[in-house]
Amino acid sequence: MLLWMTVLAQGTNTRQEPPALQPHGAMLRRYLFVLGARADRVDDLVQEVFVLVLQKGLDDRGHAAVGTFLRGVAKNLLLRDRRSAGSRREVELADEVWREECGDGDGGERVDALRSCIESLPERSRALLQRTYGDGLGRAAVAAALGLRADGVKTALRRLRDGLRECVERRLRGGA
Amino acid sequence: MTKHDTTVRVAAHDRLFAAELADALDVPVAAVAERSARPARAAWLAAALVLLGAFVASGVAWLRAREDATGAQQPHTFDPVFPWYERDFPWHRDSHGADYAEEVAAIPAGVDSLTVVLNDMAVLDAVARRKGTRVLHLVPRANRGPAELGPDVWRAVGAMPDLEVLMVTMLPRARVEDLRELRAAPKLRALVLGGGSITFDERFARAILELPRLATLMLSELPLTAEGLAALAGLPHLEALLLDQAALDEELMAAVATLRGLRLVYLGGKRSEALSVTQMQQLGKLPRLESLVLFGVGIGDPVMRQLPATLQSLALPSLRDVTPEGLRCLALLPRLRALSFQGVVARGLEDARLELVRKLALEQFDMKVELPSPQLWEALRRSPKLRGMTVACRGSAGAGAVTAECAKLLGLERLTLACSVAPQPEELAPLAAHPRLRRIDIKIDGSTPGKSPPEQLDALRSCLGPKVEVVFAR
Numbered sequence: 001m002l003l004w005m006t007v008l009a010q011g012t013n014t015r016q017e018p019p020a021l022q023p024h025g026a027m028l029r030r031y032l033f034v035l036g037a038r039a040d041r042v043d044d045l046v047q048e049v050f051v052l053v054l055q056k057g058l059d060d061r062g063h064a065a066v067g068t069f070l071r072g073v074a075k076n077l078l079l080r081d082r083r084s085a086g087s088r089r090e091v092e093l094a095d096e097v098w099r100e101e102c103g104d105g106d107g108g109e110r111v112d113a114l115r116s117c118i119e120s121l122p123e124r125s126r127a128l129l130q131r132t133y134g135d136g137l138g139r140a141a142v143a144a145a146l147g148l149r150a151d152g153v154k155t156a157l158r159r160l161r162d163g164l165r166e167c168v169e170r171r172l173r174g175g176a
Numbered sequence: 177m178t179k180h181d182t183t184v185r186v187a188a189h190d191r192l193f194a195a196e197l198a199d200a201l202d203v204p205v206a207a208v209a210e211r212s213a214r215p216a217r218a219a220w221l222a223a224a225l226v227l228l229g230a231f232v233a234s235g236v237a238w239l240r241a242r243e244d245a246t247g248a249q250q251p252h253t254f255d256p257v258f259p260w261y262e263r264d265f266p267w268h269r270d271s272h273g274a275d276y277a278e279e280v281a282a283i284p285a286g287v288d289s290l291t292v293v294l295n296d297m298a299v300l301d302a303v304a305r306r307k308g309t310r311v312l313h314l315v316p317r318a319n320r321g322p323a324e325l326g327p328d329v330w331r332a333v334g335a336m337p338d339l340e341v342l343m344v345t346m347l348p349r350a351r352v353e354d355l356r357e358l359r360a361a362p363k364l365r366a367l368v369l370g371g372g373s374i375t376f377d378e379r380f381a382r383a384i385l386e387l388p389r390l391a392t393l394m395l396s397e398l399p400l401t402a403e404g405l406a407a408l409a410g411l412p413h414l415e416a417l418l419l420d421q422a423a424l425d426e427e428l429m430a431a432v433a434t435l436r437g438l439r440l441v442y443l444g445g446k447r448s449e450a451l452s453v454t455q456m457q458q459l460g461k462l463p464r465l466e467s468l469v470l471f472g473v474g475i476g477d478p479v480m481r482q483l484p485a486t487l488q489s490l491a492l493p494s495l496r497d498v499t500p501e502g503l504r505c506l507a508l509l510p511r512l513r514a515l516s517f518q519g520v521v522a523r524g525l526e527d528a529r530l531e532l533v534r535k536l537a538l539e540q541f542d543m544k545v546e547l548p549s550p551q552l553w554e555a556l557r558r559s560p561k562l563r564g565m566t567v568a569c570r571g572s573a574g575a576g577a578v579t580a581e582c583a584k585l586l587g588l589e590r591l592t593l594a595c596s597v598a599p600q601p602e603e604l605a606p607l608a609a610h611p612r613l614r615r616i617d618i619k620i621d622g623s624t625p626g627k628s629p630p631e632q633l634d635a636l637r638s639c640l641g642p643k644v645e646v647v648f649a650r
Contacts, residue, residue, distance in 0.1 A: 026199055029195065029199075029205060030192070030195035030196065030199065030205075033191050033194070033195045033205050033209070034188050034191045034192045034195060035188075036188075036191075039204075039205050039206035039209040040206055042205055042206075056611065061539070061560065061561045061563065061587065062561065064253055064255060065255075065539065065561065065563060068255060068258070068589075069589075069612070072614060076643070089181075089184075090184045093181055093184045093185050093188065094184065094185075094187075094188035094191075096185070097185055097188035097189055097192065098188075098192065099260075099263075101189075101192060103253055103254075103255075103260050104253050104254060104255030104258060104259075104260060105253025106253075107192075107196070110196055111196050111199045111200055114196050114197065114199075114200040115200045118200055118201070129197075129201060130201070133197070133198070133201050133203050133207050133208050134201055134202075134203050134207075136207060161193065161197070164193075164197070165193055168196075173412070
């Protein structure tokens, strides 16, 4: 039975991701954001991709192939809204960056590597991340919570992010 | 690449990290994105750092000092239909030609792939000054201009900031020491050297080692040594090795087997010399080998039985010494997803090939010389995962008949047509309504990419519409 028949039976007129495509939701959000979609539009765009795909039908050819297909649909969706050649080129350049960093896959190994790097951080560094991004505290509140100056929080975050990026790249290169 | 392009790419890298951080922290991407803009550096930064205290520095130091004990990870997933290594093959793309400096000046700004005949240094200087050249094919003229590729040439090429792929064919008597000038090219990741008289020995390899980003190396018609190949182990990112027109002995293969990062190996032999079981067993030692291309080598049943179990993609040479039993061995390769027949298959092997197509869940299937039989077309239509195909359209079977059959392969995303002449737009018309097709590569026998008239390509692209990319490749 094709995937789309199963999913249609479960209904596709909700904001929830169809179960069969749900494993690809996180990847698509990342991908669309990389290509330049606004952060507040990403979820809507993912829904549009799923609806389009389900309308056309999707054969399950394995996780990787489905992911590649979904990214193709997502990119065309973004390109459709870009009027100028310049803005279209920006989407293509961003797609190139995705392919350079994630290859033909969904980039999941990069996120896994990042999680490991975060788990390796000292507690105060993890707290900085959690309070800033997880709790949504403003800079002043984070500084007060951690005993920092407000202007120091910005720099601390930047250095932390740079360190995490280096950690991810090292883990991905591995010990070959 | 323009400065704006670079800015766009940097921003894309930043957004990728922000999105990954959001996933890792399990928060919406908007929560990270708002705060991901790079701050401008300020003179007070040094003072702020002093006031930070030690905990951030220790956090970063912790990450830098910590040894990763989890071992190597595969940085990329392999897609046999759009393989990662293709981006580094200059013959897979259109290329704009230039013989003289004034021709270089006339090349449109967006063109990033050039084929340059090195008549004199002026043309190379013009190419080196031109921004955004990512792929360069340099063809020296032995009887005019620089008789040898001296250091000035390599220095000029090394100064190209955007250069990612360099192909130098008809390599004359270049000095190995001069090749080191290429180390200045910050993005050079693929090097194709061919047709020269320099022996690829350890000294030659050491010059290549100064290109730390090199991921793809092709050596064509160059005398090879085992010491030279073994020295390539010093390239930390080398993943693709292509040895063309090489005299492949067991010592060379043992050296190749030490390059444990290799994911693609291309072996193009001379005079169809037979590969031995020992040589194939050496390739089995490569833990990451995904793709193996065998061309111009002999292969028999014992060697077929030794094909590495890691293979996901296999291109076979002429199979005149292979029996049906030998061919059926391929069904035992647990990860095989792509299979390519580069020569004519003997009558006795056709049934074995048909069995393989029915049994294997192939995603990519190639028949580069002959047409599939009706039974094979039927089997391909029933292949649940088939997404890519290469098929010949020569002789009495024009492109139109082939594309009509390919139109029935509903999962097809990529089609490569091996033709004797370029197809007419109406011959591609059956594919215009294909639901998934997004790329067609047209390979015309004996042609050079970029030499076909652009209006010919435009006509083919117009026929298929914007969703399908059409490329003349080699």
